[in-house]
Amino acid sequence: MRCPYCHADNDSVVDTRAAEDGYVIRRKRKCGKCDKRFITLERLQEGTIRVVKRDQTRQPLDREKIRRGIERACSKRPISSQQIEQLVQEIESEIYAIYLLEVATEQIGEIVMRHLAKTDDVAYIRFASVYREFGSVSDFINVIEPLKPKPN
Template identity: 45%
Template structure:
């Protein structure tokens, strides 16, 4: 590790600590040349798949773009930041578990819709309207029926 102050590559680790989640290691270092101290962080760097867009072009996966899409759909909705972060984590875990080098943007869109449907029905409809490019009111009505239809199960208990 090079010293950020003098550029020497002769540094010593003086303290090492893991964060609470166990996914990051913090190291305090001391430069043996200039005696200044600095902190480094070590974390796992997983390779996300490339995103293949509808037009066939490829782009790097963007955590910020995924978070932004969810946040836009959830704007002014009663959903906590922690819930949104957890949804992003589930989507990213699913993408990694696919083991593919490339994934279609449609697949990511479907994963986002699945998470939004669990988080907030209004946000789900907002996202679906853009993602599926609704062209008339009937398409909106169909999605609204989809989220308002109650699953069939046992009848409610009589009191």
């Protein structure tokens, strides 16, 4: 890595640590010429993971698509844009934590449903009804099952 101060390409890493729950690696470097320190961040390249669609075609993971699905489900619900952004962030991090190269649309759908179920019942049911394409009452019951209050 070239030094941002003197532009020499002669650095050494003095410290390495994980940030953002381990999805980012932060390295403290020292320039061997001018002795100044600087920091570099290493993160997964966007689009590293590909989504396998139902017809077996593949496309890069698109966080905007995840966001649009969540926004549709949360429309007219008391959920702020900040909460939606937070959800997208958590879902994206979870996908990157579990999958390395490919993830199926169904698996993304399950992760999104799990997060929505914790956030808002109505948004969760809306998302699930579009996503699971309810064909029967029992499909619906399976989806509302996780919403039942748990005994303490």
